[in-house]
Amino acid sequence: MTPLANLHIDIDVRVHTILEGHADWLCGKGCDGCCRRLAEVPQLTFAEWELLREGLAALSAERLQEIRMLAISSQQDRPLTCPMLDRSSGTCPVYHQRPVACRTYGFYVQRDKGLYCHDIELQVDEGRLPSVVWGNHDAIDQQLARLGESRSLSDWFECWMRESCTTELTHPE
Numbered sequence: 001m002t003p004l005a006n007l008h009i010d011i012d013v014r015v016h017t018i019l020e021g022h023a024d025w026l027c028g029k030g031c032d033g034c035c036r037r038l039a040e041v042p043q044l045t046f047a048e049w050e051l052l053r054e055g056l057a058a059l060s061a062e063r064l065q066e067i068r069m070l071a072i073s074s075q076q077d078r079p080l081t082c083p084m085l086d087r088s089s090g091t092c093p094v095y096h097q098r099p100v101a102c103r104t105y106g107f108y109v110q111r112d113k114g115l116y117c118h119d120i121e122l123q124v125d126e127g128r129l130p131s132v133v134w135g136n137h138d139a140i141d142q143q144l145a146r147l148g149e150s151r152s153l154s155d156w157f158e159c160w161m162r163e164s165c166t167t168e169l170t171h172p173e
């Protein structure tokens, strides 16, 4: 099993544990808020990009071109909507191949940065989410760093178009 697959399993276990104890958890109920409120385009390691490409390969050429153009355009507006989001249905067309950041959002906390999701943070502030054992995002970042350099989705698309995305672009420990 690859290190990325192992990381996915760790995250799935944490997410499952949280959902098990909180049946009304906001995520997974058709919420696409985080996909529409990105500070930047998604950042991925090479391993995540390779997996993502499997999902992208299943899309129509037209849809793929649309995503690629959105990803490489220098959008100035913030927050950003993820280039991959299906804006009409609010669904992720590459859900099973999505980056680690998408898997952890809403379930993990980064020391010094608080909770990522303000909707969930509000519930915490109001005392509606007692006894949550959050995942530790610093540990996720450390594991991701071991997979190699992270680049923006835009960069990966550009090097894909130049056919220069190789493992040499990454610098694993």
Ligand code: SF4
Residues within 6 Å of the ligand: 026, 027, 028, 031, 032, 033, 034, 035, 105, 106, 107, 117, 118, 119, 120
């Ligand atoms: S993390 Fe927040 S915005 Fe994202 S799906 Fe969960 S509740 Fe919605």
Ligand code: SF4
Residues within 6 Å of the ligand: 034, 035, 042, 082, 083, 084, 085, 086, 091, 092, 093, 094, 095, 098, 099, 102
């Ligand atoms: S890759 Fe999918 S889950 Fe992640 S931000 Fe984009 S649309 Fe949302």
